[in-house]
Amino acid sequence: MPKISKVTTILVGMMMITFLLCYSSQVQADWDDPIKDGDYTYTVTDGKAQITMFSSYATGDVTIPSTLGGAPVTSIGIWAFYICKDLTSITIPQGVTSIGDNAFQYCTSLTTITIPESVTKIGCNALKYCDSLNTIRFNSATTTIYDSAGTIPAATKIIGYASSSAKDYATKYYRKFEVIDTTNTLQSIAITNPATKLRYTVGDALDITGLVVTGTYSVGSPKPESITAANVTGFNSAVAATDQVLTITVSGKTVTYKVQILAATQDKDYEYTVTGGEAQIKKYIGAQGAVTIPSTLGGATVTSIGDWAFDSSTDITSISLPEGVISIGTGAFSDCTDLTSIRFNSASTEIYDSPETIPATTKIIGYDPSTAKEYATKYNRMFEGIGTTNTLQSIAITTPATKLSYTVGDTLDISGLVVTGTYSASSPKRESITASNVTGFNSAVAATDQVLTITVSGKTVTYKVQIVASTQDKDYEYTITGGKTQITNYTGSGGVVTIPSTLGGFPVTSIGTTAFRRCTDLTSISIPEGVTSIGTSAFAYCSGLTTISIPQEVKNIGLTAFYYCTGLTSIRFNSAITTIYDSPDTIPAVTKIIGYASSTAKDYATKYDRTFEGIDTTNTLQSIAITNPATKLRYKVGDTLDISGLVITGTYSTGSPKAESITVANVTGFNSAVVATDQVLTITVSGKTVTYRVQIVAAPITPDTSGMIEMKTATPTVGPSKVWTIKLNGLVYEDQLMDKIYITNSQGYRQMLLAFTVTLENGLSRIEVKPAKNYTPDDYILWVRDIESLGRIKIKNQVYLKFTVGEAMPTYMVTAGDFLGKKYVTVTLNTENDTQYAVNVEGIELTYSEAKDAFVGILDTNKAATELTTVVSKK
Structure with a gap:
């Protein structure tokens, strides 16, 4: 027999009726990221904890903690304490606001429970089949109890206030009721939402739209009071008033608020009112x-x-x-x-x-x-x-249509759409728009960005809508969120089922909570690649299901996913890292688990004493890659290695890639004792390696000119065509080139030869300073310290010289062409002296010709002189 769906019209038995009633109103929770803490499993959403499961092996008295994982416990989810048959009492903390459907169902040893004042609602069948429950006490007079005889057992005595929802429930369903002796009286009232209208004109009538007044009681939670104009006194719009005090009275308790009464403004010709800087006559x-x-x-x-x-x-x-x-x-x-x-x-x-x-x-x-x-x-x-022709120039959407997302088969709805026209001889005006002005709408098929065109007097403007597929077909109910489909209910006939890879035009990525629950005629099911999660109780009670294979992309399987699948002989996991909910009820005890030798499936089978069969392919690490680089890639001499931010991902022979655990022990090749431009670091994991590069720069040098002579030059600005040299007092020992002669920038960092060229010329007696082509404009210092002569005798003078490198000179492309083909060379030209610049192209010297406004040269080929002409253009 097929699974009974929520839309079934013929129902058999009162138990099935209450089951369907619960699930027609229930919002399914997201169980993708459960957290386990002792006997509790919970999820945290927006900083609030919901208990989703409690260990079915716990016994005796249980006190639920007020926080889990640092988050306040605010709800007890559906099925949370389901079949916790050995619990005798439960204490629920103040702060819990909701108790979900079937939350304590089949807690057959539970004898007493107190519902705190903070609980606002109790779900369907919450305490059904709690056959030993003697009493339930409600400390709030306003807790909403799901309106079904199955919510609280027939033999349970209900304790609550004389005027309360608990008393109403007991009366309706013939339960024993005991009154809490404290009278529940109104203590005070407060305005929790002000009236929309607080400003009136003389002659207006009172308007309390939007006004919400909440009462505080001696016992029980605050609740909204029923307010009409009869509860309000003090209103008088006959005369103007700046701060008119209105009094609200409920059962003798009062609260006040103020309104303003404006006089109709008047001048000698007009009576008018002013609102928001606009006047109405x-x-x-x-x-x-x-x-x-x-x-x-x-x-x-x-x-x-x-x-x-x-x-x-x-x-x-x-x-x-x-x-x-x-x-x-x-x-x-x-x-x-x-x-x-x-x-x-x-x-x-x-x-x-x-x-x-x-x-x-x-x-x-x-x-x-x-x-x-x-x-x-x-x-x-x-x-x-009027004489001037006033023509429509353009139209624009000044307020979009309310409806921008449609389901296949819907009709166009332009409610809320405002289109404004701009005219040649008047102010913009709102245009009259009907559906006949709109073209391009087609809801026959799904579309992500369907463009609709609005036309008014030949002028057009467009906007986009989305057409989503209908969320139901003959076998499935589903939802679509963010272009992904989740199956929420199976309505087919069972047997051998292959879940489609797409529904509604979007990929199926999730099988939701209870989607196939109690599909007893389901014998085989194929889950498509692309599904990443299987929800709580997704296949629970599918007693006819004999075998199932979990695709490689499935990341997690929820609580009781295959609970009571009594015919399930085997389940195969094609990924080594699928997270299986940590409970013996997730997979039946009789089911053989097939998976990789090193896998979460093997771990689950071992923990819960299941039969395990290994897939013969070993799941080995194939390679590693850097999927997020380290934050720090530039070090100073003496720094320690920092791999913060570094993420290494391993690829395996089977299963999905996974992030590897990396420490500095996995990294070799780091040496910050010396300067290095490209130091290669190697990361090793299980014999697999990957490399990345870092830079080691010298620590900043604190300028210390004591005992040194400052040299000065009349032209302290250096550039490609302004190279100058410093004469030294003696011949210099060449090996000291970078040790004793160096340049620092304005931050004190040494500059590498990549940025500057420092050479010794003319018998090693002069220093030439010349920026390389990729220099950075800055202020620099040239240092000459403790220079030794060729005879290893110190030269007396220790000097420093300050200089500046200006903005980079423009780079030009000089192209020389001949009958053999074009020759290219890139040079840096001084724009002030470019007519005097000589360019050498493969041994041919080119000089500037004013007559030709180009660089020219002579190529002697086969004794025939051929002139080369170049074209100079900015690169």
Whole structure:
């Protein structure tokens, strides 16, 4: 028989009814990262711990700790203490707020339990089949108890407050009830969410929308009180008031809050209100004749003409509206019998859609196109265009549609979409958009980024939506998150089942909690590569299942995943590192485990005394690689090795790659006693090696010029074409070149020959200082200390010289061409003297020719002179 799904309409037996009721409301938890601590297994989410499993071998009295792993315990998850048949009492700490479905089911020795005040809800069948449970005490009057006779056993006496949810449950299901003698009285009330409206205009009615008042009781948790306008006194909108105090009263307890009553603002012609810097005209009280409404009133921009604002102003002959007016209210100009014209200086003013807004005889003046023109056309009014043509320039989405994610088969929904048009001769205006303005929508197939195009008067703008596949097919219910599918329920007929690699167009990566639970007709199942996790009780009670192979990519298998699979003869693990939930109930005792000799499968079989068969392929380390380099790659002389940040990953003959454990003992070749440009370090793991390079630089030298002579030069700036030399007092012993003659930068670090060339010339009597092509602009010091002559006699003078290297000179490409092909050379040119620069290309000297504005030379081939012309271009 197939598994009974949640949508089954024909139910057999009351036990199955309650089972389905529990699971129709239950939110499945994520068991991917369980933590084990003694008898407890738990997960931590957002800093809060949920107990997911307790050892079924524990006995006697149990006190649940208030924290696990440093996180407060706030919930007892589904099935957490399931079949802990030897527990006699349980103490739950204050701070726990929820007890999940079936949490203590089949705790058959449990005699008493107290539910702390902090618990707000108890799930379906939480204490079902706890046949020895004599009493359960509720220390809160408001704990929600799942509304089912199976939540608390029929023989259990319920202890709680006279007015409480516990008493309600006991009454409904004919349970014994004992009253806690303390009266539960209201102590105080407080506003936990203020009313939305705190600012009123004279004449407004009280509005308590959004107001939440919470009561604190002598026993039990605080709870929201039922509040209506009848609970509020002190409101008076007849006159203006800056801080009007309103009092809320519940059962004699009071709390207050303040509101502001604003007077309708008035000048000699208008009554108006101001909100957020915008003025709305409430009533016109000015003179007759032609009226030009001002752009501001009381310093605020006039943006709205209120309902009936000019109603029955029979002596007005014409009205001109300022450009800033956004909307015209209901009947704003109704019964203005002498109104011959009304001018709209904005093309986007919204006019209330009724023929009574503007009289039938009034000429409407406005832009073409405009909302004024649209109104005039619709209601057959005279229309006169303003001289400037007002054309739509572009459109933009100023508020996106609320719905941007659809399921296959859905219809387009543009609720919330606001498109604004920019015009040539008026302010931007909101465009009228319907589904007919939108093209490109197709919900027949799944799509990650489907582009929809909105078109208004030939102007377009686009936005993207997502079309996801339906999350149900004939055999599976599933969810899709982040482009990955998790199977949540199997609804097929059983037998030999091959789980598809994709559902809804997305890869199947997870088999969720209880997905195949009680599929008793399931005999064989193939799990596709790509699945990485198998959830709690995923195949529990699949008694017909005989064999299963776990793919290499599966990283973890949850609690009781194959519990009570009585026919399961073997389970094969194709990875050596799959994490198997550490409980004897995960895999049945009769099941043979097949896996690698060195593997988590072998460890599980050994621990729980299971039959184990080794896969003959040895899982050996094949190679190692650096998957994250060490943070420190540059050292000073004398530093110690630091491998912080270094991650080494090993590849194995079977199983997935894994990170290796590395210490400094695995690293050889490090020597910080001497300077080194590229020192090679070797990492060794089980005979496999990988290398990386570090640099050893000399420690900074503190400038010490005592006893030394400072040499100075008239041109202390050095560059490629400004090379200078220092004459020495005697011939120098050549081996001292880098030991006694060196250069330091502004930070005191010695410069390697890579950056500078220091050579001895003319019989070893002069020092030439010349930056290499990759030098860094900086201030430098040349040091000459304790120089010895060829006769190993110290030369008297010890000197230092400060110099500067400026910005890098530009590099040019000089190309020489001949009939044999092109010759190339790159040189650094001094832009001030480039016409005097000679270039040698493979033995041919090229000199600059002003007449040709190029470098030229002569190539003598077969006694025929051929001129070479070069092209100089910046590299």
